Amino acid sequence: MAFAAAKARADFPVFNRRVKGKPLVYLDSAATSQKPWSVIKALTAYYERQNANIHRGVHTLAEEGERAIEESRAKAARFVNAPKPENMVFVRNTTEAVNLVAHGWARKHLKAGDEVLVTELEHHSNLVPWQLLARDKGVRLRQIPVDDQGRIDLEAARKAVTPKTRLVAFTAMSNALGTLSPVKELVDLAHRSGALALVDGAQWVPHLKTDVQAWGCDFLAFSGHKMLAPAGVGFLYGKAELLESMDPFLGGGGMIQEVWFDRSTWNTVPHRFEAGTPSLGDYAAFGAAVDYLEACGLDALRAHEEALTGKLLGVLGAEAGVTVYGPLDPKLRGGVVSFNIEGVHPHDVGQIFDSEGVAIRVGHHCCQPLMRRLQTGGTARASVYLYNTEEDVEVFARALKKVKGFFKVGVKS
């Protein structure tokens, strides 16, 4: 059954507005997704009907509020096929989830000389926390190289793993190029040498079916805001015994069992890692985002995005003077396409696209090491989601021609 993107658009109020006098064409979902009415309503409903702090009160509002939030946790667990809701730690975003592993697990269990392995594809959020760890603990940070199309070379990965490797932390899908990683293979590779595997699912989880038990990964980090939920809510999935073995990251209310003046005992997992009053409404509304995505069906969504990505690649491939990064086969990538127009800086590309009402992302995409690897300072990036249509690709094609005409580049004379 074909995916009804045009119908889905009606669920997203942002498409009622115009940009530069034109209908909005939103091709920046890899940065953050737009939000459907159902999520926005769930967020306001929390504050209109239930607003109360959690884990503190016995009154009706507190009880209802807590139930809404714990339902979100349970839905998150179901969405990535975690064994239990207790495997899911609420965090603000992917970055916080990675930092939680770096502080709670790595700082406790790793010592000088141990190695953390990442890939050249990583977003700064799955790189800088490990640099900080390396600096403070004398842990070595190493990289698995990618080929010129930004694909992880499994042979090189095999060589990069050493007996000292304690953690392989990698993205399941590159935010800059869209490349899909061989997740299962990398997890197995890590486990064969006794290392743990952390998957950065920020880009994968919103778009492709996720099954942490099939992957066998030890940790999975992802954000709500890229999957229709409000900003301010994300999750760290962790295997139960690993979460149990971890130290708290932030200390404070909610994460303790008993407190004396000089010491405390820790609350049970996952609450041990959830100190302080969280972003209550965002947490409660997360569940509505899962409901929406499940109603769409992730298989249909993937087929829809693959088709649109193929069309975007076709448009870019047909233009002279355009470089496309990443693999050219849409099956090998998610709905993200990075490109450059010869002689035009990505910022100027983005500005012309904006004049056509088209939102794309430009710059280094928080992946400076990858940009250096690809020998570019930055790229323009278009990314699709369930509300994008074939008409969006047509407007994209028009904007692309406008850039070339405007700056008089790539036109054969």
Next chain:
Amino acid sequence: MMAQGDAELQDLYRDVLVDYYKDASRQGRLDPHDIHAHGVNPVCGDEVELTLRLKDGRVDAVRYGGHGCVISRAATAMMTEALEGGSLADARRLAGAFKAFMLEGASADSLPAALEEAAALAGVRKFPLRVKCALLGWNTLLQGLDDFSKGGHDVEYQDTPLCQTGAQRKDMVTFKQVGDAVGPVKDPEIHISVAELGLIYGAEIKPAQTGDGQRVKLTMSLTSPACPYGPMLLASIHGAIAKIPGVRDVDVDLSFSPVWDPKTMASEEAKDQLGIF
């Protein structure tokens, strides 16, 4: 037919800007040079590298490298053209006039004759996100001039986040400055620089506890815990950091965790010199 957005676009990217963007006459790098400043905008990754050569107190030549959008490259190209032949005081005056034009809405008539062409950047003022593109080259220049007036020849400029006004950053010390200062210091025993040896483990830059300026805390190791030249080396490191403009306090911490291991920490070149293969 032109849409509403297109008129603004034509205004943003006036032909003269695109011409300056494509003009390569002052692109490149001068060697030797008297002033060197490197600037980055961490938000977009744009970079500019300025080299200036002086003659009799005047700017003899300026070149710029790096990469950036039409706005940042054209503004930098115009700047380099305007600087040549003038004094360093003229350079500061031009910078002041340009910033007043971009940030405070001063009229194009207020621009000095040497900067006449910069009037073409007026359209950029309607795009607040792009104003910093036009200022990257100029802010980098100002940093270079400040550094030069304090006896330096090499400086790093980092564009400030949108939430900062820039006023308080005058005396910021960068990690690159610390690295550049201590890197060349040689181990008195084996005459290889501490950077090549990999003896520097980390640095921390914080505001000084008392008074203005920054406190730099450097963590480093020695080739052996009993190194007889240790105190001498530490003194040289201390002195090198203290010379960085804006540094008030210096702390050099010795660390033997991890123990220095030339096989993994030293550069290939240093390993060659040490006879480690």
